[in-house]
Amino acid sequence: MRDVLRLSITLALVAIASAALLTGVHNVTEPVIQEREERDYLEALERFFPEIDQFETEKINGDTYDLVYDQAGEKLGVMATVKTQGYDGTITYNLAINTDAEIIGILVVSHTETPGIGDIITTDNFQEQFIGKSFEDPIEPGEDVDIVSGATLSTGAMISSIRRTLNTVGENFLDMERQAFEFEDLDDGFYRGTVDGTYGPLTVEVEFRDGRIQTIEIIEHNETEAYFVDAYPEIPQRIIEEQKLEVDVETGATLSAERIVSAVKNALEGAPEGENGGGDN
Amino acid sequence: MSANNPYLDDLSRGIIRENPVFRLLLGMCPVLGVTGYLINGLGMGLAAAAVLIASNVVIASLKNFIPPQVRIPCFIVVIATFVTVIEMLLQAFQPALYEALGVFVPLIVVNCVILGRAEAFASKKPVLRSLVDGIGVGLGFTLALGILALVREVFGHGTIMGPGPDSAILLFGEGFEPMALFGQPAGAFIALGLLLGITNVIFKKFNIK
Numbered sequence: 001m002r003d004v005l006r007l008s009i010t011l012a013l014v015a016i017a018s019a020a021l022l023t024g025v026h027n028v029t030e031p032v033i034q035e036r037e038e039r040d041y042l043e044a045l046e047r048f049f050p051e052i053d054q055f056e057t058e059k060i061n062g063d064t065y066d067l068v069y070d071q072a073g074e075k076l077g078v079m080a081t082v083k084t085q086g087y088d089g090t091i092t093y094n095l096a097i098n099t100d101a102e103i104i105g106i107l108v109v110s111h112t113e114t115p116g117i118g119d120i121i122t123t124d125n126f127q128e129q130f131i132g133k134s135f136e137d138p139i140e141p142g143e144d145v146d147i148v149s150g151a152t153l154s155t156g157a158m159i160s161s162i163r164r165t166l167n168t169v170g171e172n173f174l175d176m177e178r179q180a181f182e183f184e185d186l187d188d189g190f191y192r193g194t195v196d197g198t199y200g201p202l203t204v205e206v207e208f209r210d211g212r213i214q215t216i217e218i219i220e221h222n223e224t225e226a227y228f229v230d231a232y233p234e235i236p237q238r239i240i241e242e243q244k245l246e247v248d249v250e251t252g253a254t255l256s257a258e259r260i261v262s263a264v265k266n267a268l269e270g271a272p273e274g275e276n277g278g279g280d281n
Numbered sequence: 282m283s284a285n286n287p288y289l290d291d292l293s294r295g296i297i298r299e300n301p302v303f304r305l306l307l308g309m310c311p312v313l314g315v316t317g318y319l320i321n322g323l324g325m326g327l328a329a330a331a332v333l334i335a336s337n338v339v340i341a342s343l344k345n346f347i348p349p350q351v352r353i354p355c356f357i358v359v360i361a362t363f364v365t366v367i368e369m370l371l372q373a374f375q376p377a378l379y380e381a382l383g384v385f386v387p388l389i390v391v392n393c394v395i396l397g398r399a400e401a402f403a404s405k406k407p408v409l410r411s412l413v414d415g416i417g418v419g420l421g422f423t424l425a426l427g428i429l430a431l432v433r434e435v436f437g438h439g440t441i442m443g444p445g446p447d448s449a450i451l452l453f454g455e456g457f458e459p460m461a462l463f464g465q466p467a468g469a470f471i472a473l474g475l476l477l478g479i480t481n482v483i484f485k486k487f488n489i490k
Binding site: 006007010011014015018021022025026028029030032033036 | 343346347348350351354355358359361362365366369370372373374376
């Protein structure tokens, strides 16, 4: 018994000494690291907006948005600093957007994606496809930007995060408005729509009656179940309550939430399947 | 002379007779992983050497205090502490090197050269001799990484002190087509094998055992 005590106390003492030393070194290095990060940050701002004179910082949903002005006080654009979940850990990047809501630059600040695979997000090849894309563009894989095969999760996460960031910046800082998707004049019936998810298709069935979306059912999905519960039934409820597709998709499963919205849109763009629906359900 | 002076003997043993890379083949993970460029190889060697020297000294001075049953966990805590210290210092003062070494810095914790010296030497010998031993083995490790990295950089990239355009010196002019194989991880095995062969011949010739 005394032996066990002696062993544990020795180990504890070694661990305490180690923790004390680490705390000390951390206190010395932390300000230096932070100062350098701040300097890199200012350098990024200057690279994207050479005429920068001053900027003000705003926070939305934990991400940082710097509104950049030139000497005359004219707005030059916005640099967003956004964190998003990659394949393995958090990706932090800067997205520079000019006053026409066009992307003028991307800089990945930090990431822990797999070397040689997911770190393709740091390459010019991948980033260049976003330059010049604007608020009006879909920024949708397969439409106007490409997912890199082999690095589907890393590049897919970047694409949808960039789309969301551009959206946020456009709506909040650049007075842009997304044109609402109109569906009041549709015929009554059941509509089906499918979109591609990361692991396979996601299909919804929408019941439309009396000028309103009545129900939204998921017919098939291949999303990660643990996340999907955050998006469903929450997102269909929001759509039905607000009777519009431009609902807030910020959930624990933003990607799945966006897919449900696109699937509903895809459904309402097509023809109704019939009065009764629910064929193989 | 070296036979009479234990300190000189400790120092030279780690560099030559028991060089961790060329003679003992210990701690090969960073040896193969980060030796694409000379600057990375030397940086990795020095980082590991710093951890080795510090842990050797601390373990030698704690050897009477640590009960033998828990010595390995204690050694690992000591080593991990110094690795984390080095990691934070690198991140603060050598960010480019920190980026280049990446995951290999935290992996110094499990480098068997360091635990090997703690177990085989520092936990039995006086503090000063452990310090000298740490310096010797650390220098030997750095030297080996440096040589391997130099060979790989010269043949694999045709530069010295790369990567990057500002500091790199092009050895063979613009027309040189580098042997990309040496820049790849597989090339590290081949380069290491060739170097081991050469050092074995040298050691045999000078009858060093």
